[in-house]
Amino acid sequence: MLKNMIKAQKPADEEFTARLGDERAKLFASQLKIKEAGLPVMVIFEGWGAAGKGSVLGKIIKNIDPRFFKVKTNAAPTAEDKRYPFLYRYMKDIPEKGKFVFYDTYWMEEITDARMGGKMEDKEYEEKIDSIKRTERSLVDNGYLVMKFFFQIGKKEQKRRLDFLLSDKDTKWRVDKNDLYENKHYDESLEVYDKYLKDTNSPTAPWYIIDAKDKKLAELQVLEFLNQGIETALKNKDLAAPILQNTFPLKKTPLLKEVDLKGKTLTDEEYDKRLDDLQDELSQLHYKLYRKKIPVIIAYEGWDAAGKGGNIKRITGALDPRGFEVQPIASPEPHEKARHFLWRFWTRLPRTGHIAIFDRTWYGRVMVERIEGFCSENDWQRAYNEINEFEKELTDWGAVVIKFWVQIDKRTQLKRFKERQATPEKQWKITDEDWRNREKWNQYEQAIDEMIQKTSTEFAPWYILESVDKKYARIKALEIVVEELKKACDSKK
């Protein structure tokens, strides 16, 4: 893409000034439309060192009220960043509805820097490219406008600019060793950039190559593309995104009605003994996986009063409190609702070596949000694949992902609801909403079946915990957790 770049032609001064004024006014006018439409806008600046990304960015934002934008600058990942999935620090910074975020480099630079130094093998590169493509698509499908600009300059021009920056102590810190490497190995770097741009050029989030030799002309090019992109996005706002088929290998999992709840019980004696043994084992494993820096994500879903809380307690009871966190998931807060539905889960991920236990999860999208109409049909239908992709990121990162559905029958639920109501210290656990949900049992059952069938991937399968006898369900959960963690610890040095 870079090698065939068409050089930008600077119009005559008068025309140039007029067009620049027009485009600035257009951007100024569009900020309110963006706010009203609730459009989140990501504007990404990538390119050669000293290509003028920062200075053009500085000019563009002058047309926007500070209430409507943020600027994020990304440098090389820190040691702390490296304890999270590659995408984590970028996903943390996505804009909320109706606002812009401008990025002075985003996930591209981390990849291309590593490629240039030969610090990233082809296989890892291809995985990262897949991650990026999926994530950009998912952002766009969820209503984000993603505008990607690459600032292109030639070798000589770059050299001239770097030398100029290096000549003054107040600017020389702006030149880092990557910039110098890039210039010295210009042709190799060009290949790396060019390949990345081709690999991540997609109709939903295309690249715009900016001829950055002339700074004012660069500003005009960015403004023209950006305004065009905004106009299109506002027009297309209500278009439904395509519903992609699952492409990951699935694991056979039963329908809820096929789950046999009968006879799944334990005596108190059996329970006590196995609980002790399993908790001891888990406790030892926790230290091992901490040392091996394996992240673990345990996701709990289940009927109201199925016994999720007590089940989770039997897991956490065996864990060092410094190495795990329970994430209780309630309805999203306003600042969470204003972002991609997975944002509040991205930001709650554990660090390597830690365990995060989610009490309710991202599957709310295809259960309560679907049934209560909190999102559109298109949204929840797309979500199966988006969730599979999300969990793929987690397992590719090296996480163990264990998903539990805690199953009871309708009669058992009624019994427990009544018990809760009759017990003063448990009354807070039962609300009108629980009773309303109960009335929708059949709708939920259908949604749950669809969810389990579509998201039980080989890398993150669902496990059903039969919980009419809570003791049985707890032991089964512990057994699965111990087995999966053992496997993970054994397979990692």
Add this chain to the structure above:
Amino acid sequence: MLKNMIKAQKPADEEFTARLGDERAKLFASQLKIKEAGLPVMVIFEGWGAAGKGSVLGKIIKNIDPRFFKVKTNAAPTAEDKRYPFLYRYMKDIPEKGKFVFYDTYWMEEITDARMGGKMEDKEYEEKIDSIKRTERSLVDNGYLVMKFFFQIGKKEQKRRLDFLLSDKDTKWRVDKNDLYENKHYDESLEVYDKYLKDTNSPTAPWYIIDAKDKKLAELQVLEFLNQGIETALKNKDLAAPILQNTFPLKKTPLLKEVDLKGKTLTDEEYDKRLDDLQDELSQLHYKLYRKKIPVIIAYEGWDAAGKGGNIKRITGALDPRGFEVQPIASPEPHEKARHFLWRFWTRLPRTGHIAIFDRTWYGRVMVERIEGFCSENDWQRAYNEINEFEKELTDWGAVVIKFWVQIDKRTQLKRFKERQATPEKQWKITDEDWRNREKWNQYEQAIDEMIQKTSTEFAPWYILESVDKKYARIKALEIVVEELKKACDSKK
């Protein structure tokens, strides 16, 4: 305090079991009262390495539903942590109303570790102690329960435990070099701990020394103190906190009615020339302070339509977008309202070398929140001192803090309101609320005068920007910013 510790006496087995059971049940029962009362609870575990903080913490939280607590573990500060004020990473993690946060070490350990290695001089130590005392007091005054436990064990006992941990590869990572230092230099370390405990022991946030030789007994001691603390805090919930007098040197600043707005104008020519010069100068200074890693905080308050936005734009227009952020402050979101009123400002601080411009600020507490009754009278009356203390933290950290009040008269405001209403692209800037606020002009004027008089400290004084002629106010703001930044750059190598 440690040297005179009274050894805990273990009761007979039967009594012990009964008391432990009682205390656990009490904590279990109190979680809902805490939720209902909206009490935020901080439970801090400090103490010798291997004293059993983590294991007791693990037992305590078993009595609480995961929806109501979080555990935070603090290690030595990272390079990124060090780019913020010392208190920053701790303040980020304070609980919200109705919830517990348990800390496996809090701000104590960072200080005592540095003291032991001799890496912190007396003067810095004393400053940090002052910061901590003020902050703990401010948390308590704002309704937080702060429970501080120190786990005490003897030299031999610690040695035994460290050796045991070191004997297994799955536990030896839990012993760090500070633990070993501590044990080797036990008496010196005891002095450091003892002094810190004495220095930060206060009636509002006292220390509880836990005799941690027997782990079960340690649990009982913590539970008894914690339950007692909770009971007292729930009882005292509606007590008003004392209103502390200002202790910082104040700078004389005029009352609003003494501010002469007449004649404060500039011709377009003067304005253009000085704007260009000042922006050039500021642009150069921005690189300098980035290099010198000086953080800058510019706070804007002013009447509606006084011209804050345009004024800010003239500052940011000169800045590299990668080195500043505008923080527009609206009403707090639910998760912000649920915490100390300064929390949302602590979490928005710039890193060293960066500039944060606040468009409206923490002074909302003593203006809109006071006048609209969003907080109690006791709350806003305390806030003057709390704010001075907050700004003291910022300037002690090395930040330049510049506070602007943008001043106009009532007639000018009316003219601008009407203008905004008549201009389609400005209509969004004028709301019914603006008109309602205007009706309360006199109340606001009184509040603003009190605010400026009480918070114009020598380290963070208020500057009045006369803004009937916006050009005049912009140039004045730029001049002040340039002068203050120059001073800061000159005084730091």
